[in-house]
Amino acid sequence: MVNIVVPGELVSEKPIQMPYAFVENGKTYAAVISLLDDRGGLIPLQGPYDPAPEDLVVGVISDIKSSGYSVDIHSPTPAFLSSKDTRDRFNVGDTVMAPVKSVDEIKHVTLGGGRALGGGHLIFVPAVKIPRVIGKKNSMVDMIEKAAGCKICVGRNGYIWLGKGGNVTLAMKVIEKIIREAHVPGLTDRIDKMLKVI
Amino acid sequence: MEKPTLVVEGKRLDGRAFDQLRPIKMKAHVINAADGSAYVEWGDNKVLVGVYGPKECLPRHMANPYKAIVKCRYSMAPFSVLEERIRTGPSRRSTELSMVIRQVFEHTMFLEAYPETEIDIFIDILQAGGGTRCAGITAASIALADAGIPMRDLICAVSAGKIDGQIAVDLSKDEDNYGEADVPVAIAPRNKDILLFQMDGLLTRDEIEHMLDLAYSASSVINRMQVDALKEAYSGERTEAVLPL
Amino acid sequence: METKILDELKKSELLSLIAEGKRKDGRKFDEYRKITVEKGVIQNAEGSALAKIGKTQVLCGVKFGVSIPYPDSPKEGTMMVMAELLPSASHLFEPGPPGEESIELARVVDRGIRSAEIMDFSSFFIEEGKVLSVFIDLYVLDHDGDLIDASALASMAALLDAKMPLIEEGAIVRGKSAGPLPLKEKVVTCTFAKVGDHFLLDTTLDEEAGVEGRFSIATTPTHVCGIQKGGSGAFSKKNILELVDLSFKKGEELRALL
Numbered sequence: 001m002v003n004i005v006v007p008g009e010l011v012s013e014k015p016i017q018m019p020y021a022f023v024e025n026g027k028t029y030a031a032v033i034s035l036l037d038d039r040g041g042l043i044p045l046q047g048p049y050d051p052a053p054e055d056l057v058v059g060v061i062s063d064i065k066s067s068g069y070s071v072d073i074h075s076p077t078p079a080f081l082s083s084k085d086t087r088d089r090f091n092v093g094d095t096v097m098a099p100v101k102s103v104d105e106i107k108h109v110t111l112g113g114g115r116a117l118g119g120g121h122l123i124f125v126p127a128v129k130i131p132r133v134i135g136k137k138n139s140m141v142d143m144i145e146k147a148a149g150c151k152i153c154v155g156r157n158g159y160i161w162l163g164k165g166g167n168v169t170l171a172m173k174v175i176e177k178i179i180r181e182a183h184v185p186g187l188t189d190r191i192d193k194m195l196k197v198i
Numbered sequence: 199m200e201k202p203t204l205v206v207e208g209k210r211l212d213g214r215a216f217d218q219l220r221p222i223k224m225k226a227h228v229i230n231a232a233d234g235s236a237y238v239e240w241g242d243n244k245v246l247v248g249v250y251g252p253k254e255c256l257p258r259h260m261a262n263p264y265k266a267i268v269k270c271r272y273s274m275a276p277f278s279v280l281e282e283r284i285r286t287g288p289s290r291r292s293t294e295l296s297m298v299i300r301q302v303f304e305h306t307m308f309l310e311a312y313p314e315t316e317i318d319i320f321i322d323i324l325q326a327g328g329g330t331r332c333a334g335i336t337a338a339s340i341a342l343a344d345a346g347i348p349m350r351d352l353i354c355a356v357s358a359g360k361i362d363g364q365i366a367v368d369l370s371k372d373e374d375n376y377g378e379a380d381v382p383v384a385i386a387p388r389n390k391d392i393l394l395f396q397m398d399g400l401l402t403r404d405e406i407e408h409m410l411d412l413a414y415s416a417s418s419v420i421n422r423m424q425v426d427a428l429k430e431a432y433s434g435e436r437t438e439a440v441l442p443l
Numbered sequence: 444m445e446t447k448i449l450d451e452l453k454k455s456e457l458l459s460l461i462a463e464g465k466r467k468d469g470r471k472f473d474e475y476r477k478i479t480v481e482k483g484v485i486q487n488a489e490g491s492a493l494a495k496i497g498k499t500q501v502l503c504g505v506k507f508g509v510s511i512p513y514p515d516s517p518k519e520g521t522m523m524v525m526a527e528l529l530p531s532a533s534h535l536f537e538p539g540p541p542g543e544e545s546i547e548l549a550r551v552v553d554r555g556i557r558s559a560e561i562m563d564f565s566s567f568f569i570e571e572g573k574v575l576s577v578f579i580d581l582y583v584l585d586h587d588g589d590l591i592d593a594s595a596l597a598s599m600a601a602l603l604d605a606k607m608p609l610i611e612e613g614a615i616v617r618g619k620s621a622g623p624l625p626l627k628e629k630v631v632t633c634t635f636a637k638v639g640d641h642f643l644l645d646t647t648l649d650e651e652a653g654v655e656g657r658f659s660i661a662t663t664p665t666h667v668c669g670i671q672k673g674g675s676g677a678f679s680k681k682n683i684l685e686l687v688d689l690s691f692k693k694g695e696e697l698r699a700l701l
Binding site (some may be wrong): 230247277287318327412440 | 495498504532534578617674
């Protein structure tokens with residue numbers, strides 16, 4: 001049962017500290033437009049990427065500093081990758097995949113290590129839809145990789161890198177469909193059908 | 199020009215009751231490029247809001263290390279009025295409105311969640327018909343929710359006023375121009391907080407109280423529409439944004 | 444978000460697609476996205492229209508006013524075209540006075556309409572020292588590329604929707620009309636972007652990050668009435684003549700939508 005809640009809408013009569021919600025006068029309210037799942041948790045339907053340590057992100061090197069690199073991860077401020085944390089040498093414009101090492105109190109992200117992704121296509125999708133693109137235990141992204149025959153690196157931040165060779169157009173079509181129908185029940189079956197027809 | 203009679207045989211010029219709103223339509227997600235957007239038709243008003251952010255705060259020296267800063271622009275299209283074309287560019291009126299509207303949302307959003315960033319709210323009046331700031335605030339709430347920016351509530355706004363001695367809600371353009379008082383109010387529906395309150399005209403203390411009661415009742419109806427517009431935009435497929443002009 | 448670096452990535456993506464004869468959305472090089480034009484959307488204006496090309500949405504409002512004529516044409520009305528790139532329409536647009544992009548857009552649309560002489564400005568004469576002025580205001584609401592073609596469509600449609608104002612004692616009586624605005628032609632504009640040896644009609648915003656210049660051609664059914672070469676990039680005589688031929692052909696498709 002799809003249950004959408006909007007900012008200010010009651011989520012629980014009890015005070016519960018949970019993401020995307022706030023407590024006021026002993027009750028819990030949604031702060032962001034979300035789906036209320038059967039366990040009473042909120043799945044945000046919109047909003048910027050909320051970085052957390054160990055998230056794998058995809059980014060673009062935007063600046064070279066003496067101590068490391070600035071990496072555009074489609075956040076208000078670029079992430080930082082120290083030269084000490086990576087063996088590779090990067091150029092401005094290189095696409096990289098890296099884990100988030102830490103996030104400070106002003107939401108600046110420090111990356112820990114990173115590998116170059118080489119030439120390919122970079123697309124951006126809303127970060128809130130990324131879990132659907134990845135699927136349970138990578139099931140969705142594996143399915144798309146197999147059908148399209150190209151390597152896909154999905155960043156939790158919303159950037160998705162599609163490797164050269166293979167049917168990139170198909171991969172993009174499938175991802176677009178997932179974004180459009182992310183919260184319409186039965187998505188996995190529809191994607192399955194779509195790929196079988198090819 | 200002679201002042202027209204605003205109340206004829208106990209009814210308003212457009213046939214409404216004193217506590218009745220004009221026809222209102224709302225839609226979320228109407229601009230593809232924006233992070234969040236909304237369109238509201240309210241009486242003759244046609245209002246479009248686009249939201250961007252949280253994004254890098256520029257210029258950098260304006261950034262606040264503790265929270266996001268908010269920029270808000272209220273602007274009227276040159277062709278929005280029936281009379282002569284409006285010259286483009288900010289006016290004293292639009293500057294004041296941009297500020298008081300910004301302050302409504304500075305209070306409502308969880309700005310501390312996004313330090314050193316900015317959140318931009320652009321309110322464009324495509325057609326004006328009395329009560330543009332109220333329609334603008336109502337639409338901006340929807341647009342901010344559409345952008346996924348965390349907020350305490352969906353703020354809505356409505357005007358109350360005095361026309362030919364009668365207290366009425368949601369003044370039309372003529373009622374605003376020729377009435378005795380106009381009071382736009384922005385309300386947080388859940389706890390009834392008032393986040394914008396302006397008044398011009400002459401009123402007694404009891405008249406103000408009566409107006410607030412009317413505004414509170416109207417705000418529940420308006421808020422319901424905001425909630426419906428958002429839920430509709432998010433049920434089913436996320437389709438391409440289209441302006442229902 | 445580092446726009447310029449992302450633009451470089453978009454450019455290399457565009458070049459590799461073009462080399463394979465493809466566009467990201469599967470269109471042919473000379474194909475328009477889905478276009479819709481709605482007239483009469485702003486009732487307070489004397490004429491209005493909303494034009495959509497793909498995700499691009501441009502609104503145009505026409506207002507009439509009474510002005511002093513230009514000294515060298517004392518018995519003729521005047522026309523002014525202005526454009527605003529709404530900050531809501533794109534993360535690329537900032538609030539503030541018109542910049543070079545919005546000014547170029549307005550002037551290019553203006554020239555197409557003005558050169559084709561579709562309005563009889565002498566019929567706008569009211570009395571000594573008073574003429575009718577037509578104000579055409581373009582409001583770009585949603586930017587996904589090809590703003591010139593969308594704006595040209597919106598302005599032509601708004602003019603087709605426009606009603607002449609009723610004039611009494613040298614002043615406009617607002618809210619009343621004196622019939623439709625007489626127009627002699629329908630002007631349309633086609634914009635082609637250059638990528639290597641190829642030309643793309645109707646570019647999306649992502650595609651525009653990778654092009655080398657554009658060529659916009661305004662036409663009536665029989666004549667070219669406006670040209671603007673925009674952006675850095677060079678065109679040959681052969682290029683230009685090919686694009687003129689293509690503009691007449693594609694122009695008919697656009698005209699049919701007005």
